[in-house]
Amino acid sequence: MRGSICVLIACILALAGATTGLGAEVRAVCRIPAEIALPCRGASETMRVFVRGNSGWQPADYTMAGERVIFRLRPGELGSSQIRLLIDPPAWLDIDDITPPTLTGLKIDGQPLAAETTVHLGMGPDAPATIRLGARDAENRLDFDSVVATLDGVALPAGSITVEPGDDRSASVEVRLGKVEYGTHRAVVSIADASPQANRLEVAVLFSRVDMTNYLLPTLPGVKLTVSSSFPGYEDLTALNDGRKEFDGVHCQNDVSWASAEQPGPHWVEARFGQPRELKEVTVYWAFYGSTHHTSQKLQVQAPEGGGWRTVYTSPTEGHPVGPCTTFSFPAVTVDGFRIVQDDGGGAAGRPQLMWIAEVEAR
Ligand SMILES: [Ca+2]
Ligand SMILES: [Ca+2]
Structure with a gap:
């Protein structure tokens, strides 16, 4: 798992202090050319470092100075003040991946449905209890810790999500919705690949829980x-x-x-x-x-x-x-x-x- 370190550079000064390790990602905001120096104990001269601004990743300009590595950030050339550095990404990582994982299967309450990223279940007296989806990424491993499930925009607790890895690049995710109130709802389940872009597959399940039984209908006698x-x-x-x-x-x-x-x-x-x-x-x-x-x-x-x-x-x-x-x-x-x-x-x-x-x- 890559670490992520955010630094803010407001002027042309080397900023040091953040410790980084192999496979680390550094995010910097600088509007003028700047240098950033990071402690990098044990790093070799053959470190692979990439930088990204407004477009894709490219080899980064850096020099080693003792146990520090110094990066030169040029926002003008990178086309953005939002700059990301990727330090020694693992060999298997396709850092240029911009494609989200593919939905390989979808089941609601055990019933298979067409694998579509937006599903309208219509209305009924009961809400779905479980959403199960299969995901596979063609370019990278999946980030099994990236799974998020929400109901009406509110995150469901981690205990209601089960992730079963298939291999590095595939997984089955089951989400249990728990008690759902009457009304119209939107459940969203998502999982990202392990690329620096964290491309995310998102599946939305829409439904209305409606029960027409109501003892208090004004047309009922005696109410x-x-x-x-x-x-x-x-x-x-x-x-x-x-x-x-x-x-x-x-x-x-x-x-x-x-x-x-x-x-x-x-x-x-x-x-x-x-x-x-x-x-x-x-x-x-x-x-x-x-x-x-x-x-x-x-x-x-x-x-x-x-x-x-x-x-x-x-x-x-x-x-x-x-x-x-x-x-x-x-x-x-x-x-x-x-x-x-x-x-x-x-x-x-x-x-x-x-x-x-x-x-x-x-x-
Ligand atoms: Ca991907
Ligand atoms: Ca009313």
């Missing part, structure tokens, strides 16, 4: 919603189950959302089905205002029991990731309703005494 209080101008509760939950803009008013009074104490929304239902999850779509979703951080879902309430879901201590919606799952209970109780101060980070909801669904 009724009540709340603890309302923010002035947000008294109309039809916004809680009118189906409008995704919207743009800065105005999140009562035509799409309901908000509690903004005051200390718990806030709650109570829903009644009008008949017993087997309930296992409640999804809340959060109000979007001021460029953020107002995702409550501390709440409980409670089921009616013996004239009182029994808590079936409690927020994790770390709260909820801020996003368009949150699904609270729990062991199924047969009930004719439920309520969502936000703790005192358990609202979104910016307005903790407010509960602000665009839509509630229950299944």
Whole structure:
């Protein structure tokens, strides 16, 4: 694995101090001709060094001085102030490689698909659980440590990625997406080759997780919603189950959302089905205002029991990731309703005494 050292040169002065080893890469920013001196203990006069500015790699101009190596950087000739030096790259490395690895296979949940770098899965009640791809590079080894997987731009933890090398130049990568919320999503898995350019194969999988089952559809008989209080101008509760939950803009008013009074104490929304239902999850779509979703951080879902309430879901201590919606799952209970109780101060980070909801669904 090559090291990478960044230096900033602002004037014609030799800059020393960064230690480099075999196969090291040095990045420098200089707008005027400069020299850079690096300690290079044990290096031989036959060191292979390449320099790159605006175009491809070319042999670098350097001299040895004791245990230092001195490079002359000429941004004018290289066509760029962003200069990279590659010192003694391994013999197998094709440093001029500008081609990303090839996608050799793709499976979603074990089902083979055409090996295309953008896949639209459409909509369904379940999100894909695993994405598995095969990659091979024609010019270089793969960088097995370069694998990155994201869901909606957020990196998935390393524990959800498994890389199985085939040979130096090929690998199979499996990514487990974990729990995925309702809504439209984009999962991206990428792997780079070992060239200095780190050419990257990127595979995007797009899908929508949609479940039309919803006990709170306003057309269902007996469905009724009540709340603890309302923010002035947000008294109309039809916004809680009118189906409008995704919207743009800065105005999140009562035509799409309901908000509690903004005051200390718990806030709650109570829903009644009008008949017993087997309930296992409640999804809340959060109000979007001021460029953020107002995702409550501390709440409980409670089921009616013996004239009182029994808590079936409690927020994790770390709260909820801020996003368009949150699904609270729990062991199924047969009930004719439920309520969502936000703790005192358990609202979104910016307005903790407010509960602000665009839509509630229950299944
Ligand atoms: Ca390549
Ligand atoms: Ca709504």
